[in-house]
Amino acid sequence: MRAQPQASHYIGGSYLESQAGTPFDSLYPATGEVIARIKTADDGVIEAAIRTAKDGQKIWAATPPVERGRILRKAAEILRQKNRELSVLETLDTGKPLQETLVADAASGADCLEYYGGLAATLTGEHIDLGGSFAYTKREPLGICFGIGAWNYPIQIACWKAAPALVCGNAMIFKPSEVTPLSALKLAEALSEAGLPDGVFNVIQGFGDVGARMVAHPDIAKISLTGSVPTGAKVAALAGEHLKKTTLELGGKSPLIIFKDADVENAVSAAINANFYSTGQICSNGTRVFVHADIKEQFVARLAERTQGAVLGDPLDEATNIGPLVSRQQLEKVLHYMQVGREDGARLVCGGGAAAVASFPDGYFVQPTVFADVKDDMRIAREEIFGPILSVLDFTDEDDVIARANDTEFGLAAGIFTRDIQRAHRVVDQLQAGTCWINTYNLTPVEMPFGGYKKSGIGRENGHTAIAYYSQVKSVYVEMGGVEAAF
């Protein structure tokens, strides 16, 4: 097996195998080949993770912030030094082309560790003047945080949760998606090598049942999930029962609005990035592309031409633009929606089916697909597909397109293309989305908070904002005079 780790879990600074866990396989989506066999966490693993996280967190919280920051920045350096090795691993686990993983996965994880490492020594409370007496606030850690990952950006998601959690003095136990269990273990190794005390970052493996057990575990103070809306609802309900703090990064069906004064070539580039990067498996994708009727045919023609020029194939070949979908299940789902688009009367512009790739007969490849003349009530325009299916919808009126863009239960992201600066801000102000892009799409630098409106999530990751979700404020009133009492 090409990517078998030393053991399934990483607990207390070293690898640990389950005695009784259920085995499952990690597959290379381009070939269906088993690349690693992992076992789910059993009781022993879970209790070992909790024990070591408790001990580690005490040591970590007492570590001076400047030292915490240095360790996170050192871990960032290690990820960068190992970028190629980590990118190949991520490509094997997800099927995403190396062309992408080399720049977008461990690299963005490293940015995140570096960013929060830099913030470490700047996190302070406030002094509040009460007229003689005063109060002060301090930010304290929550304790042990539990991170749950999705499969589309495995190491990035692990870093987006670990870095802000750790900088605030928490410990983290992270469960990657069962579909992509491997790279979080490498993050754990890098953090240990950087000097993180044992037990402060641990990785356990498993399916939803392991996730749910951890959510309900009395020693877990906070949960941060990246996943689908239905999983988010389950996690929120269980966390609510135990009154636990939660951050939820969920799905989307985001709009990308192209006004008629837009630079069409740039808008086509953005639509491509918003739909076909990572084979369309990105939560913030702009899958509803509203194009002004006056430029629609020009836009669609150019989009089709460029989409048909994409290089689909061997993910490990750096010339490849588009790899397979992550799993057979995802392949079947995406092929189903290609059929649904046709049945509901959308006009198929290009793609529309499975892709035959020489030398990869068992890979989960599909053609990047564009539908035009899509109507708001079609299923491909309402439901999250999580694959390379782009829907073009027409519009003519600004107010109307804003209302249609917002007519969804999701609210993760939105984008607009226009050269009119006033229109850009007027429209963005009305869009119900946690992240908006003007004249670009899908850029998520760590400096910028990221998260959803409506059913797309609760809380924010990244930026200074995330600190509030991994810490709690203690207010301390200091009396400088006497104490009055009524009797």
Ligand code: NAD
């Ligand atoms: P998923 O919801 O199936 O699984 C996500 C994680 O939750 C997995 O680790 C899974 O094991 C775990 N899980 C499942 N049931 C659970 C339960 N009852 N309790 C606790 N944990 C449980 O999602 P997925 O298929 O891995 O990822 C795709 C989804 O993730 C899409 O909807 C996508 O939009 C979303 N996503 C969101 C973001 C974001 O930042 N908003 C980023 C990436 C992906």
